[in-house]
Amino acid sequence: MSLKLGVPSKGRLMDKTFDWFEKRGIHLSRTGSDREYAGAVEGIDGVSLVLLSAGEVPRELAAGRIHLGVTGTDLLQERLPLWEQQIDEIAPLGFGQADLILAVPRAWVDVETLDDLDAAAAAFRAHHGHRLRIATKYHRLVREFLRAGGVADYMLVDSQGATEGTVKNETAEAVADITSTGETLRANHLKLLSDGVILRSQATLWRSRVASFSASEREALERFLDLVT
Numbered sequence: 461m462s463l464k465l466g467v468p469s470k471g472r473l474m475d476k477t478f479d480w481f482e483k484r485g486i487h488l489s490r491t492g493s494d495r496e497y498a499g500a501v502e503g504i505d506g507v508s509l510v511l512l513s514a515g516e517v518p519r520e521l522a523a524g525r526i527h528l529g530v531t532g533t534d535l536l537q538e539r540l541p542l543w544e545q546q547i548d549e550i551a552p553l554g555f556g557q558a559d560l561i562l563a564v565p566r567a568w569v570d571v572e573t574l575d576d577l578d579a580a581a582a583a584f585r586a587h588h589g590h591r592l593r594i595a596t597k598y599h600r601l602v603r604e605f606l607r608a609g610g611v612a613d614y615m616l617v618d619s620q621g622a623t624e625g626t627v628k629n630e631t632a633e634a635v636a637d638i639t640s641t642g643e644t645l646r647a648n649h650l651k652l653l654s655d656g657v658i659l660r661s662q663a664t665l666w667r668s669r670v671a672s673f674s675a676s677e678r679e680a681l682e683r684f685l686d687l688v689t
């Protein structure tokens with residue numbers, strides 16, 4: 461069997477991951493038709509490519525179905541509560557940098573910090589009869605962050621995309637999402653709280669601590685680590 465390397469199957473994360481490995485002598489490519497999720501590895505023996513969603517890489521690493529994988533720190537920490545027990549970080553890749561942040565409407569001039577948000581949330585509940593809604597797909601990380609920050613009077617609403625639009629659509633009062641340039645926040649009249657950075661993320665190469673390695677896979681891993689670290 462070969463060492464299995466899981467890489468995002470599309471978009472900027474796939475392209476930049478392919479470039480990163482190319483610079484280290486490992487040529488990754490998609491094979492077959494545009495729509496077929498098949499891949500090839502050249503420049504190193506005994507390694508095979510598994511193309512999958514960035515969001516599924518953590519689960520596959522934790523299940524030991526792939527030995528190595530590339531995905532963002534945000535997705536890994538959100539999906540795997542005790543990730544350090546299951547996964548080792550091999551190398552940050554220097555792209556896919558984005559911050560998971562908490563943002564509120566720019567018009568909320570009295571809300572600049574988590575303490576302000578806590579006060580606003582209590583007032584919001586008293587006034588509206590339901591808790592302030594925060595839209596996000598990062599439920600676990602946001603809950604942990606708000607617990608540590610002493611904010612209690614809120615509820616999370618799930619948003620799997622276009623999260624910044626939920627405030628305008630009146631399905632949430634605040635959002636917790638990834639930002640890179642800040643353009644999307646600005647365009648949607650939202651502002652970051654001054655102490656509202658939940659996590660700084662970037663694309664990272666990870667190794668499963670759970671996967672079993674045959675003798676030939678272990679040799680392939682050594683060759684792989686020589687090239688990439």
Ligand SMILES: Nc1ncnc2c1ncn2[C@@H]1O[C@H](COP(=O)(O)OP(=O)(O)OP(=O)(O)O)[C@@H](O)[C@H]1O
Pocket residue numbers: 468469473512513514515516531532533534535556557558638639640641661662663
């Ligand atoms: N604007 C951005 N700039 C840089 N990195 C970003 C940006 N938006 C998202 N990312 C990062 O890209 C990675 C993939 O995010 P994305 O939301 O596309 O994943 P996904 O939706 O789970 O993947 P898929 O669409 O394949 O299911 C995450 O680690 C995220 O932090």
Ligand SMILES: O=P(O)(O)OC[C@H]1O[C@H](OP(=O)(O)OP(=O)(O)O)[C@H](O)[C@@H]1O
Pocket residue numbers: 620621622623624637638639640641642643644645
């Ligand atoms: O700060 P910016 O540079 O504007 O980038 C932030 C946006 O990028 C990501 O969205 P993506 O384009 O991946 O779409 P999605 O929200 O539908 O996942 C993220 O969810 C933000 O919406």
